[in-house]
Amino acid sequence: MNMMIKTCSIDDLKELQAISIETFLETFGQQNSPENIARYLERAFNDAQMEQELTQEDSRFYFVCCDNQVAGYLKVNVDSAQSEAMGRDALEIERIYILRNFQKRGLGKVLMDKAFEDAVALGKKTIWLGVWEKNENAIRFYEKKGFTRTGAHSFYMGDEEQIDFIMERPLEGMTVQDGIASDANPVR
DSSP states (O other): OOEEEEEOOGGGHHHHHHHHHHHHHHHHGGGSOHHHHHHHHHHHSSHHHHHHHHHOTTEEEEEEEETTEEEEEEEEEEGGGOSSOOOTTEEEEEEEEEOGGGTTSSHHHHHHHHHHHHHHHTTOSEEEEEEETTOHHHHHHHHHTTOEEEEEEEEEETTEEEEEEEEEEEOTTEEEETTEEEESSOOO
16 A cells, blocks of 8 residues: 655645545435535535635645545644634644545544644644544544543534533643654553
C-alpha cells in the first residue's frame, strides 16, 4: 500500500467538497432523516463555505492518499478557528474521515498522527475534538488514542439537536522528531 499525506489548497476545493459529502453520508446518512442530512450538507459543504474554510489562516486540511487515490481527510483548527473557545494552547480536530472502502487500513491513525504532529510543532498543550455520542466506533478509536470525555456540546443536523461529546488529550511528553510525533508515554 502506497500512502501519503497532502496539504490541501484552494485548488483542491472541489475534491475536498466531494469527499466531505461522501464520507459524511457514509458515516451519518443511515441514522438521520434525508431532509436533515440535505440541510446540513448544503450549509456545511457549499462552495462559499468550503472556500472560507480552506482560506482560514488558523485551519488546515489534509488529504490522506492510498495508492494515488484520495482516501480520507483531516481538518484541524487552532486559535480563532476552533469551534469552541478552548484557548490558544489547544488544537481542534474538527473533521477526520476515511472513505468506507479504505477503512481498516490504518489511515485514520495516520491522520490522527498528523494532527498530533501539528499540535506538537505549534507548541499546543492539548488536542481536542467533538464526536457524536452515538458514534461508538469513533469514540473507541479516540479512547485508544488517549482521549477522555471532558464535556459536551450541541450539534445541529438540520433542525435536530444532537449531542457531541468533547474529548481531550494532553500533549505532555509528546515530541516531533524527523516530522513524526512520538509519545514518550504511549497509550495502549
